[in-house]
Amino acid sequence: MKITGRYEPTGATAAGGMGEIIECVDLHLQRRVIIKRLQVGVEERRLIDEQKALAKLRSKHVVQLYDIIELVDGKKRDKAIVIEFIEGENLDVASFKAGRKYLNVLWQIACGLRDIHEAGVIHRDIKPNNIRLDKEGVIKIIDFGLARSGDDAKTRSIIGTPIFMAPELWSDKTVSFDRSIDVYAFGATALALLSKNAPTELARQPPEAVPLATLSANLVGLQSDIVALIHACLRIDPAKRPHMADVQMLLARRLLENEHRALVVMDGQAHSLDRRNRKITLNAGTVGSLTIEYDGFDFKVSSASGAIFLNNTAAQVGGIVPGCCVITFGAGASRRFVTFDVSHPEVMP
Amino acid sequence: MKNGAVVSSRYVVQRHIGRGGMQDVYLASDQLLGIEVALKTPQAGQPDKRFSQSAIIAARVNHHNVAKTLDYFEEDNRLFLIEEYVPGETLEAKLTRFGAVDPHLGARVFHHLSKGVAASHHAGVVHRDLKPSNIIAEPGVNIHELKITDFGIATLTEEVFAQAAKEGDLTRSTSGTIRGALPYMAPEMMFRSPGDHPGSEADIWSLGAMIFKMLTGDYPFGVYLQAAVNVQNQKRAPWPKFMTNHPQYKPLAEQLQNLVEQCLMYDPAKRPSADQLVKEISNICYINVHRSEGSVSNLIQNGYSGFANGDDGTVFFSMESVYGVRRPSVAKNNRICYSQFPGSPRHRGHPVVVID
Numbered sequence: 169m170k171i172t173g174r175y176e177p178t179g180a181t182a183a184g185g186m187g188e189i190i191e192c193v194d195l196h197l198q199r200r201v202i203i204k205r206l207q208v209g210v211e212e213r214r215l216i217d218e219q220k221a222l223a224k225l226r227s228k229h230v231v232q233l234y235d236i237i238e239l240v241d242g243k244k245r246d247k248a249i250v251i252e253f254i255e256g257e258n259l260d261v262a263s264f265k266a267g268r269k270y271l272n273v274l275w276q277i278a279c280g281l282r283d284i285h286e287a288g289v290i291h292r293d294i295k296p297n298n299i300r301l302d303k304e305g306v307i308k309i310i311d312f313g314l315a316r317s318g319d320d321a322k323t324r325s326i327i328g329t330p331i332f333m334a335p336e337l338w339s340d341k342t343v344s345f346d347r348s349i350d351v352y353a354f355g356a357t358a359l360a361l362l363s364k365n366a367p368t369e370l371a372r373q374p375p376e377a378v379p380l381a382t383l384s385a386n387l388v389g390l391q392s393d394i395v396a397l398i399h400a401c402l403r404i405d406p407a408k409r410p411h412m413a414d415v416q417m418l419l420a421r422r423l424l425e426n427e428h429r430a431l432v433v434m435d436g437q438a439h440s441l442d443r444r445n446r447k448i449t450l451n452a453g454t455v456g457s458l459t460i461e462y463d464g465f466d467f468k469v470s471s472a473s474g475a476i477f478l479n480n481t482a483a484q485v486g487g488i489v490p491g492c493c494v495i496t497f498g499a500g501a502s503r504r505f506v507t508f509d510v511s512h513p514e515v516m517p
Numbered sequence: 518m519k520n521g522a523v524v525s526s527r528y529v530v531q532r533h534i535g536r537g538g539m540q541d542v543y544l545a546s547d548q549l550l551g552i553e554v555a556l557k558t559p560q561a562g563q564p565d566k567r568f569s570q571s572a573i574i575a576a577r578v579n580h581h582n583v584a585k586t587l588d589y590f591e592e593d594n595r596l597f598l599i600e601e602y603v604p605g606e607t608l609e610a611k612l613t614r615f616g617a618v619d620p621h622l623g624a625r626v627f628h629h630l631s632k633g634v635a636a637s638h639h640a641g642v643v644h645r646d647l648k649p650s651n652i653i654a655e656p657g658v659n660i661h662e663l664k665i666t667d668f669g670i671a672t673l674t675e676e677v678f679a680q681a682a683k684e685g686d687l688t689r690s691t692s693g694t695i696r697g698a699l700p701y702m703a704p705e706m707m708f709r710s711p712g713d714h715p716g717s718e719a720d721i722w723s724l725g726a727m728i729f730k731m732l733t734g735d736y737p738f739g740v741y742l743q744a745a746v747n748v749q750n751q752k753r754a755p756w757p758k759f760m761t762n763h764p765q766y767k768p769l770a771e772q773l774q775n776l777v778e779q780c781l782m783y784d785p786a787k788r789p790s791a792d793q794l795v796k797e798i799s800n801i802c803y804i805n806v807h808r809s810e811g812s813v814s815n816l817i818q819n820g821y822s823g824f825a826n827g828d829d830g831t832v833f834f835s836m837e838s839v840y841g842v843r844r845p846s847v848a849k850n851n852r853i854c855y856s857q858f859p860g861s862p863r864h865r866g867h868p869v870v871v872i873d
Contacts (some may be wrong), residue, residue: 196589197576220551226601228581234588236549252579304580304636429802433764440768479860480833490858491806492867494835507765507837509867511621511802514628 170195172237175203175250191253194234200253202231205239205246212247218312219249221287228517229280229309254310256302263296264361266389268423274358275419276307276517281354282412284309285347294353295332296360306517330373331366332356335404338374348406354415355401359386370402377404394422423515426464430489434506441467452497452504460489460508467510475499478508518543518558524597525590528556539563539670544602547587554587555666557598565596571669572598577640582633584653584666603664605656608727609649615658615854617734619840619868620760620769622660624803627728627773629663631798634724635791637668638717645715646670647723648701649730658808658854658872699744700736701726705785707745718785721794725780732773733757734841737781751783759842766840766868772801804868806856811866813845813853820846825853825866832857832866843871 170176175192178200188205206212216236223233235250264270277299284291291298291312298311334352336345359366367386369376380399387395397418403409426443433439434450441448446462447470456474460467467489469478476483477496495506518541522530528545534555535542540563545556559568569589575598576586588599608626612618618626630652637644644651646667655662699707703722705715729737737754738747747753760770776797782788789797811827822835823845834855836844843850852873855866 197586198573199576223550223552232585232587233550252585254579302579303639304632306581427802431765431768436764438764438768479858479865480863481859481861490860490865492804492856492858493860493865509765509804511769511804513800513802514625514805516628516632516799 171203171239175201175237190248192250194250201234202251202253203237203239203248204251205248208246215312216247216249218287218289219251221289222284222312225283225287227280227283227287229276229283229307231308231310254300254302254308256300256308258310259296259299259301259357259361261296261360262362262364266362266387270361271394271419271423272515272517273301273307273361275416275423275515277309277354277357278412278416278419280307280309281350282416285350285412290345290347291350291353293332294350294357296357299357304517331360331370331375333375334406335374335376336406346406347412348409351401351409351412351415352403352406354412355398355409358398358401359383362387362390375404378402391422393418420515421465424465424512428462428465428467428510428512430460430462430467431509431511432460432506435504450495450497450506455498455502455504458483458495458497467508524556525588525592528554528597528599530556536560540568540598545599547599553602553604555584555600555602557600559596568596568598573669574642575600575667575669578637578642578668579640580633580636582629582663582665583637583668584664600666601664603653603655603662605654605662607650608652608654608660608663608731611654611660612649612731612734614873615731615734615870616843616872617757617759617841617870618660618731619870620732620766620773621804621868622808622870623728623732624769624773624798624801625805626660626663626731627724627776628795628798628801630665630724630727631791631794633663633665634720635795637665638720638791642668643715643717644668644670644720644723645706646698647720647727648698649727650697652727658810700730700738700740702744702748703785704748704783707748716785717791718788721780721788721791722785724791724794725777725788728773728777729754729781732760732770732777748783753781757842759840763837763840765837769801769803804856806858808854809857809866810852810854810872813847813851815847816845824863825855827855827857827866829857829864831863833860833863834866834869838867838869840868840870845869845871 174195176195178191178193180191190203192201192203194201206215219233222230231254232252233249237248237250239246239248300308300310302308332353334349336343363386367378367382369378383399384395400410430441431438432448439448441462449457449459451457456476458476459471461470469483469485469487472483472485475498479490479493489508491510493508495508497504518530520530520532527549528547531544531546534544540557540559543556545554547554572589585601587601590597651667653664653666654660701723703719706719726737735754738744756774761767779789809827809829811825813823813825816823825832845853850871853869854872855869858865
C-alpha cells in the first residue's frame with residue numbers, strides 16, 4: 169500500500185517515541201525516507217512547528233524534514249512528517265572508550281544540541297539510542313518525539329527515559345523546565361556511552377547529586393576538565409548547568425590539544441613549534457631575548473628580558489601569545505621584527 | 518515561470534536566480550515547511566528522462582557540503598526539482614572578488630569541498646562537472662557553508678558531451694556548457710571517445726584545478742581551446758612566486774601545491790581518491806579565524822604597514838601579511854580581507870588579501 173501515492177513502506181517498521189515510524193521508499197526520488205505519525209492535538213501542532221524551526225536552521229546534526237502528510241486509515245486521519253533516512257548506527261550504551269573518537273562524538277552531539285537550542289527547541293529525550301552516527305561520521309540527533317519548544321515547557325507527566333531524565337522532571341507537581349534538561353541528559357549520555365554502570369546517585373528516582381570523586385572513578389581515562397564539565401552538566405540545579413555552546417567549546421579545545429603549530433619567522437628563517445618541539449628562545453642580541461613554550465593548548469611567554477612587544481603590547485611572563493602576532497625587539501629604528509602565527513587542523517565531523 | 522506561481526500547492530516562485538545550460542533555477546518559498554528552496558525545472562526541449570535521472574542521482578548524496586535534494590515531482594507535464602537553497606553566491610563570484618585566496622582560507626575550502634566530494638563518491642555519485650559556478654558559499658569573505666550543487670548535472674549534459682565527442686573534438690564545441698567546464702575538465706573527459714564514462718578521478722582533477730585557480734588567481738591550463746591544448750600537452754601554468762616568496766605562507770603553500778599537483782596528474786590512476794585527499798588535508802594546519810572586511814585608511818612607515826577600518830574596528834597590518842599580487846593602498850586596492858588578532862592600541866590583521 170502506497171502512502172499518498174508516493175511513499176511505499178519497506179516493511180521495516182519500528183515503534184519509537186510517541187508516534188509510529190514507517191520506513192518507506194520515496195518513489196519520486198527512489199530513496200528511503202522515514203514517515204513518522206504524530207498524535208492528534210496540540211502535541212501534533214507543536215511537533216510540526218518544532219520541525220519547521222529546525223528545518224530553517226539547517227544544522228548538519230539535525231535530520232532533514234521533507235514533507236508533512238496525512239495518513240488516512242478508514243476514518244482516522246493522522247498528520248505525519250516525512251524525514252530523511254539516515255544510513256548508519258544509533259549510538260550504543262558502553263560502546264566507547266575514553267579517547268579521541270569518544271571526545272569527537274561528544275563534541276558533535278554538543279554542536280547538534282547547541283543548534284537545536286538556538287532554534288528555541290528542547291529535545292527532551294537525549295540518550296544514546298536517539299543519536300545516530302551516519303556513514304560519513306556525522307552525528308545526527310534523531311527522534312524529536314518528545315521535543316517541545318521553550319515557551320511551552322510545562323508538563324505533568326513523567327516522560328523521557330530514566331537515567332537521562334533531569335531531577336526537576338521527577339516532580340509530581342506541574343513542573344517548569346528549560347533546555348537545561350537536555351544538558352543534563354547530555355551529561356548522562358556522556359557517562360552511558362562509556363559504561364553500563366551508572367553511579368547509584370544517578371539511578372535514584374529522582375536522581376541525586378553525583379560527587380565529583382565518584383564521577384571521576386566512573387570516567388577513568390578522561391581528562392579532569394572533561395570530567396568536571398560532565399559533572400557540571402549533571403548539576404541538580406538547572407541554572408548551574410552550562411550552555412551547550414560552552415560545552416562544545418571546551419570539547420573542541422580538548423580535541424585540539426597538542427595539535428597546534430606555530431610558525432616563527434625571524435630574519436627570514438622559519439622555525440616551527442608543535443607538540444614535538446615545544447620551546448623556542450628568540451635572541452635579539454643585546455636588545456633582549458624571549459622564550460615561548462607550548463603547553464598543548466596555548467603558546468605562552470616563559471621568560472622575557474629587554475624591551476619586547478607582542479602586537480605592540482609589552483611581553484609578560486605567563487602571558488598567552490596572540491594567534492597571529494608580530495614580536496618586536498627593542499624600540500626606534502633598530503627594532504627587529506619576528507612573526508608568530510598559530511594554526512591547527514580543523515576539528516570536523 | 519512567473520513570480521508568485523504556485524507549484525505542487527506548496528512552492529511559491531519568488532524570482533529567477535539562474536540559468537544553467539539545461540535548467541532554469543528559481544528561488545521559491547516552501548509554504549508547507551516555511552523555508553526557502555531552489556526550484557529547478559528543465560528548459561524547453563530538454564529530455565525529461567535525463568532530468569529525472571539527474572534528480573535521483575543527486576538525491577543519493579547526503580552531506581552538509583552538498584546541496585540537499587528535497588523534492589521532485591511532475592505537474593502539468595512539467596518536471597520540478599526542489600533543492601536546498603543556500604543564501605549566498607557562487608564560488609566563482611567569490612574568486613573574482615578575491616583574485617587569489619590566501620593558503621589558509623584556501624586550505625579550508627579545499628578541506629570542506631574534499632569532504633563533500635568524498636561523501637558523494639561513497640554514494641557512488643560522480644559529479645563530472647565540478648567548477649566554481651557549481652559551488653555556493655554563504656555571503657561575505659568567510660567562504661563558509663560551502664555546498665556543491667548540480668550533482669547529477671552530468672546526466673543532463675551527457676548528451677551535449679556525447680554529441681560533441683562524436684563530432685570529433687569536444688574542445689571545439691560552441692556549447693556554453695562545455696566551454697564553461699573546460700578550464701576545470703579532466704583530460705579523460707576532454708578527450709573521451711563516444712561511450713567513455715570517466716569515473717570519480719575526473720572530480721579529483723576538477724577539484725585540483727579549482728584550488729589552483731583559488732590559490733593563484735589563474736586558470737591552471739587557461740580557458741576554452743587553450744585549456745584543451747595545454748592539458749593535452751601537459752603544460753600547466755607555473756605556480757606564481759608570490760605563493761612561496763614569503764616565509765609566513767611558504768610551508769602551507771607548498772603543502773597545498775603538492776596536493777593540487779597530485780590531483781592534476783594526467784593519468785587518472787595516479788590521482789589520490791577523495792578519501793585520501795580528506796585524510797591528507799585533515800592533518801594540515803591552517804589559520805581558521807573569522808575573516809573581516811575593511812577599507813585601508815592610511816599607510817605608514819613608507820608603505821611598509823598601514824591601518825584599515827572594518828566592521829570590528831580598526832586594524833593594523835603589515836605589507837608582509839599581504840598575499841597575492843595586489844598591494845593594499847588608500848586610492849587603489851582599498852578593500853581588504855583579514856583575520857583579527859589582539860594587539861595594542863590597534864588589533865592586528867593577518868592574513869591580508871585585497872578584494873574587489
